[in-house]
Amino acid sequence: MAGRELYVSAPGKVILHGEHAVVHGKVALAVGLNLRTFLRLRPSKDSSTVEINLPNIGTKFSWNISDLQVLVPSFQDSPENEPVSPSPQQLTILKTFAGISSETNDTESLAVLAFLYLYLSICGQKLPSLEILVWSQLPTGAGLGSSAAYSVSMAAGLLAAGGKISYPAQDNSETTRWTQTELTLINGWAFQGEKVIHGNPSGVDNAVGTWGGALRFQAGKITPIERVPVLQILLTNTRVPRSTKTLVAGVKDKLLKYPNIMEPVLSSINAISEECQHVLQAAVDRLSKEQYSILEELIDINQHHLNVIGVGHPSLDRLCQVTACHGLHSKLTGAGGGGCAITLLHPDIEPTVVDSVKQQLSDCGYQCWETSIGAPGVSLHSSSSLPEDVRRSFQTA
Structure with missing residues (x-):
């Protein structure tokens, strides 16, 4: 990519159905969320440095390549460029190099560690001089796969910069994707970035970020679902903080205490996921009115089930009431206990209805995005094909 700029993006993710039940062996459906993380990579003006700029979190770092080169023997390329998991020793080396305390796990520190690990591991002996700027439409810490979108876009950019995946020719309006073999390599390295950030991730978030659509x-076991239609949604963040670990433990405690009550509920959530997958795969290009009605009923049933297993919250109840007053159907997505929810939007819904719902939810103190699910995975962009907000952010960062 000598002398060329590279623009890459990866989507976030939401759980359509199956959250919490998946912990107990049931099916979950994860879908690409068309709020994306964008990465610009270009050769550095100073050939002796590598720089990463993360304006969303106010972080910018620059290192001398000669200093990083000393670390390379501890991050040798794997045979055939196969992704390698970060070892505790490697993470200690990176934390010492970056001046990060071993107990620190804030967003800035983890993002820097993931970048350094991927840069040293992927680029190997010939560390390129780069300027990397990452800007995201995704909020952090909301359960929307922001770290995975970061890891996927970073892995793709570094692999392309190192010549380990192709850099397809483009015209000024194109957005292109890589081959399945190249996507598999991107996903493998993104998973290692996720391990740096999360320790023991499931692999679902980075898989959605890589392939998009629905999984x-x-x-x-992660299985792509073919030919999934793109669905318009309203994504709402209640801004109520929650602990995923505490919520998961609470469901487990209820299951142990009331197995004959809880197991049928989890089995019903599994059946909802199965039915939803059947409806999505049966759609030809777009969903019929009858299929939309089924999806809406499944959303309502699942939201009730999630309340039954103890992961609801008054903020989510209020959200569902607001949208129901306008004939719309909502459910929590992710851990629950606050956090985010999705509301399905019909293709023929009046814009004034959506605007009214968004205003009412905003008045509740919530944050809303009108977006879509079933979004494409990691993609390579021309500069002119970038969304206007992204282009402005790259220009001002």
């Missing part, structure tokens, strides 16, 4: 996840 079926059960008992550790």
Whole structure:
């Protein structure tokens, strides 16, 4: 990519159905969220440095390549460029180099560690001089796969910069994707970035970021779902903080205490995921009115189930009431206990209705985005094909 700029993006993710039940061996459906993380990579003006700029979190770092080169023997390329998991020793080396305390796990520190690990591991002996700017439409810490979108776009950019995946020719309006073999390599390295950030991730978030569309996840097995239509949604963040670990433990405690009550509920959530997958795969280009009605009923049933297993919250109840007053159907997505929810939007819904809902939810103190699910995975962009907000952010960062 000598002398060329590279623009890459990867989507976030939402759980359509199956959250919490998936912990107990049931099916979950994860879908690409068309709020994306964008990366610009270009040769550095100073050939002796590498720089990463993360304006969303106010972080900018620059290192001398000669200093990083000393670390390379501890991050040798794997055979055939196969992704390698970060070892505790490697993470200690990176934390010492970056001046990060071993107990620190804030967003800025983890993003820097993931970048350094991927840069040293992917680029190997010939560390390129680069300027990397990452800007995201995704909020952090909201359960929307922001770290995975970061890891996927970073892995793709570094692999392309190192000549380990192709850099397809483009015209000024194109957005292109890589081959399945190249996507598999991107996903493998993105998973290692996720391990740096999360320790023991499931692999679902980076898989959605890589392939997009929809994925079926059960008992550790991830299966892409073919021909999934793109669905318009309203994504709402209640801004209520929650602990995923505490919520998962609470469901487990209820299951142990009331197995004959809880197991049928989890089995019903599994059946909802299965039915939703069937409806999505049966759609030809777009969903019929009858298929939309089924998806809406499944959303309502699942939201009730999630309240039954103890992961609801008054903020989510209020959200569902607001949207129901306008004939719309909503459910939490992710851990629950606050956090985010999705509301399905019909293709023929009046814009004034959506505007009214957004205003009412905003008045509740919530944050809303009108977006879509089933979004494409990691993609290579021309500069002119970037969204206007992204282009402005790259120009001002």
